[in-house]
Amino acid sequence: MKRVLIALFLATTAPVFAVEPDEILNDPILEARARDIGKELRCPVCQNQSIDDSDANLARDLRLLIRERLKAGDSDKAAISFIVERYGNYVLLRPPLKPATYPLWLGPFIIFGVALLIATLYLRGRRRADLMTRTLSPDEERRIQDLMDHH
């Protein structure tokens, strides 16, 4: 029973969007595409929200614009680039992989690689120093002898 209730809750509560009823398209397929696009685009006004999440007037205008483009027969890609042409790559919540964004996408791996290299070299050097060159001091020899005698 509990499970059924939980399932029912999850099925009937929609995630919170700023998309208003009068914006929603009659065609559910187009509307679903518009939602997918809206989630990918940053609202230039509030900056940390997608245009689907934002209550800003401009976000609403952009949502309507995207629905218009889709109704006019634009592909998802074309509708997104329509916005990007005006507001720049900045509005893409997922930055594309291109030369200008290589540091962004590859930086973490490069830093991890460098750290791994340094750690490996350091540890290898230390082990070699330990095993090859270090011998026990007379004091240590005496303490070991002492321990062995007593146990």
Add this chain to the structure above:
Amino acid sequence: MRFSFLFPLFVFAGLLALFFTGLGHDPSIVPSPLVNRLAPEFNLPSLEAGEEGLKTADLMGTLTLVNFFASWCLPCKVEHPLLVKLKKEGRIRVVGINYKDKPKEAKRWLAERGNPYDRIGADSSGRVAIDWGVYGVPESYLVDQNGRIRWKHVGVLTPGDWHEDFVPLIKGFEK
């Protein structure tokens, strides 16, 4: 390798320099892809029937400052005196695009404060503003003689912004 223990210090200094330059950037300024592109095509009606509106072709021929404003926009009031002054000095033509406003209120607003605009286009739907990449009034654009956008300023245009960003560009185009 004697000074290799200083390596972390260099890394730290590098990061410090990176973060410090980052602090100087205003994160609310969105870089515009439209700078150095031709101004978008538009054709807007005027605030009042009988007056001339504003269209792309009107931007040709002379350096123009395109200012997006609205009577409901408080920061627009702040920058307005500078626009009036620019109009008086006559160094650059100033045109206005009235963003999502009621023509009557825009008219009254300009009657009270003085009208710095050579021409005004009424963008009641805000669609032309989207084509220009506007995300909040006021915004000002420098458009060169060939109708190409050369600079974009977001927010209140202060005399400091004008002298630092616009004047050097204008001097370059006047030569």
